[in-house]
Amino acid sequence: MTETLSVELGDRSYPIRIGTGLLNDPAQFAPYIAGRQVCIVTNETIAPLYLKALESTLIGYQVDACVLPDGEEHKTLQTYANVLDHLMVHRHNRSTTLVALGGGVVGDVAGFAAATYQRGVAFIQVPTTLLACVDSSVGGKTAVNHPQGKNMIGAFYQPRLVLADLRTLDSLPAREYLAGIAEVVKYGIIRDASFFDWLEAHVDDLLRRDASALKHAVRTSCAVKAAVVAVDEREDGVRAILNYGHTFGHAIETLTRYEYLHGEAVAIGMVMATDLSMRAGMLDRAAGKRIKSLVAAFGLPVVPPGNITPDAMRSAMGMDKKAIDGRLRLVLARAIGDALVTERFDPGAFRDTLSAHGGLCEE
Amino acid sequence: MTETLSVELGDRSYPIRIGTGLLNDPAQFAPYIAGRQVCIVTNETIAPLYLKALESTLIGYQVDACVLPDGEEHKTLQTYANVLDHLMVHRHNRSTTLVALGGGVVGDVAGFAAATYQRGVAFIQVPTTLLACVDSSVGGKTAVNHPQGKNMIGAFYQPRLVLADLRTLDSLPAREYLAGIAEVVKYGIIRDASFFDWLEAHVDDLLRRDASALKHAVRTSCAVKAAVVAVDEREDGVRAILNYGHTFGHAIETLTRYEYLHGEAVAIGMVMATDLSMRAGMLDRAAGKRIKSLVAAFGLPVVPPGNITPDAMRSAMGMDKKAIDGRLRLVLARAIGDALVTERFDPGAFRDTLSAHGGLCEE
Numbered sequence: 001m002t003e004t005l006s007v008e009l010g011d012r013s014y015p016i017r018i019g020t021g022l023l024n025d026p027a028q029f030a031p032y033i034a035g036r037q038v039c040i041v042t043n044e045t046i047a048p049l050y051l052k053a054l055e056s057t058l059i060g061y062q063v064d065a066c067v068l069p070d071g072e073e074h075k076t077l078q079t080y081a082n083v084l085d086h087l088m089v090h091r092h093n094r095s096t097t098l099v100a101l102g103g104g105v106v107g108d109v110a111g112f113a114a115a116t117y118q119r120g121v122a123f124i125q126v127p128t129t130l131l132a133c134v135d136s137s138v139g140g141k142t143a144v145n146h147p148q149g150k151n152m153i154g155a156f157y158q159p160r161l162v163l164a165d166l167r168t169l170d171s172l173p174a175r176e177y178l179a180g181i182a183e184v185v186k187y188g189i190i191r192d193a194s195f196f197d198w199l200e201a202h203v204d205d206l207l208r209r210d211a212s213a214l215k216h217a218v219r220t221s222c223a224v225k226a227a228v229v230a231v232d233e234r235e236d237g238v239r240a241i242l243n244y245g246h247t248f249g250h251a252i253e254t255l256t257r258y259e260y261l262h263g264e265a266v267a268i269g270m271v272m273a274t275d276l277s278m279r280a281g282m283l284d285r286a287a288g289k290r291i292k293s294l295v296a297a298f299g300l301p302v303v304p305p306g307n308i309t310p311d312a313m314r315s316a317m318g319m320d321k322k323a324i325d326g327r328l329r330l331v332l333a334r335a336i337g338d339a340l341v342t343e344r345f346d347p348g349a350f351r352d353t354l355s356a357h358g359g360l361c362e363e
Numbered sequence: 364m365t366e367t368l369s370v371e372l373g374d375r376s377y378p379i380r381i382g383t384g385l386l387n388d389p390a391q392f393a394p395y396i397a398g399r400q401v402c403i404v405t406n407e408t409i410a411p412l413y414l415k416a417l418e419s420t421l422i423g424y425q426v427d428a429c430v431l432p433d434g435e436e437h438k439t440l441q442t443y444a445n446v447l448d449h450l451m452v453h454r455h456n457r458s459t460t461l462v463a464l465g466g467g468v469v470g471d472v473a474g475f476a477a478a479t480y481q482r483g484v485a486f487i488q489v490p491t492t493l494l495a496c497v498d499s500s501v502g503g504k505t506a507v508n509h510p511q512g513k514n515m516i517g518a519f520y521q522p523r524l525v526l527a528d529l530r531t532l533d534s535l536p537a538r539e540y541l542a543g544i545a546e547v548v549k550y551g552i553i554r555d556a557s558f559f560d561w562l563e564a565h566v567d568d569l570l571r572r573d574a575s576a577l578k579h580a581v582r583t584s585c586a587v588k589a590a591v592v593a594v595d596e597r598e599d600g601v602r603a604i605l606n607y608g609h610t611f612g613h614a615i616e617t618l619t620r621y622e623y624l625h626g627e628a629v630a631i632g633m634v635m636a637t638d639l640s641m642r643a644g645m646l647d648r649a650a651g652k653r654i655k656s657l658v659a660a661f662g663l664p665v666v667p668p669g670n671i672t673p674d675a676m677r678s679a680m681g682m683d684k685k686a687i688d689g690r691l692r693l694v695l696a697r698a699i700g701d702a703l704v705t706e707r708f709d710p711g712a713f714r715d716t717l718s719a720h721g722g723l724c725e726e
Contacts, residue, residue: 115518117516119598146451156483234483318454
């Protein structure tokens, strides 16, 4: 059965539909396509699996496909420019609709192209990774990376529809699937203690991708995200809690040049943010231990690679978007299910967290 | 005396301030600067004239200047990327403020960078050309060109302030000044018949840049633009009348690779749109003649270059953003002061307008 959630943003509200086989149902798409032209943006890994099916579903439109190389290292201005070239060459006009078929990179690049092609065209997200289903496809953040920082170039631009066909997750490699689980765990930590409890009780079900457990995890994650985005679309405040672990994680991604999947880097980042929350006296040790244990139980990494120094982390974190006027803002946890954004934490505790998690420590 | 107009867009409303010496007054800027960092984006022609003055005015902030090459041919994704690189290299964070000091190209590129750096930072327009004062700095359209079409990549992103220091227009070369006059004439045609009358009576005053006439022209132009933008920010409807002459004009710019200044191409385009309005039976011949005469009285071009064929025009116009699902929408005039957007015009009349204004006619 297909479930529908809604992201409530006034005249930019849109549905998130979660089910199986949605990719093959023309009726799912028709109300959200603006004109007669569609450009499917996907990548070379996903295209052989689902592109034909989606093209068949979209019969009756002028459908072009723009197939990107796979990988976070291609989430660049150049790849974005290639999508725009594709739209120009195929003469897409202002009433075209871009459909992102893929994971977070495809969604972020296609979304930024949709936000800026002819100053904005219709956009539909069809996430095919767990991470994209529960996180990147929802909420309107689009971006590409700059060589000096992740997601530094982009726009807030909401899709008209998020269509999560859980059947596409069957083909997901284990490593990517687990990277998505990291963001699922995040929702428990920041906003939903009972979901965290449920996750602890369903590690095995999720590891074997039990359909019912997976659907519950996706629905609950999207519900948390939709609720947060609805009250703070442009991240002027509370939305920043969705970045739990991300400031540490982005630094790790930048410093390792995207050796880690985003979710893996976030997993390490969440453990570090949890460590800092404890050292700063906000979070009790038992809760901190439960968080680290749950991340580890899913087989996700919990420490950064040994060649990253505390100094390198500090510098990479300073350029993160979450830094306001030079001061570092971080998301910390007061309890499981209760995160907050703060600039007020003991610099000594921060230093200790970096040292405890950094290789080649000078301190 | 400084005059203030307001662009009414709810929580994104902002003032347009028109006066002399504003560039040197810190109090004009202070309320609109978001944090402690400012990046002035300007070009190599404007920098020697006004950059030092503006930097002195903004004392107390971290001020960087990003100096672009001058000319429409540099309004590209590459120049935009260079601005983003500059912001990254100088470690500008999410609370930085971009100040565009220059004409339409500088404003459009800087505005697009402001719209997309870290998903949007504060933005101030300081127009130094007449065209920028009366048109491009107001209303939130930002963009760069694609090799196949003008302004194909961009965003709607409103500035926090438009500061039109009329003293900067003293240094404007005659050709650029007149290009701006084309847009001034446009406002009379599309929305304000009495302003059109006033323009006919003040051609000489405007040609010699009489301060009082110039101020009246800028204020009235901005007032028309602000009123139109306030009711249709994202050009879903009436805002398109601001493009009078622009669909023809953009095609001329693209086909000549920006040999013409934007305002010059628009001047030709307005004459062609007026010609079509008459041929389509919407506009009486006397009004059409007045429009063409006023454009010519300012010494602006009224016919496209001889090497542009009707077929080339038609093709270049087909890719214009104003084409919806393949049908061409144009702005036509029913009377002086009354323009409308329409797809309903006699294709024969359109063909005749192209033939009458095209060199090397095959027809």
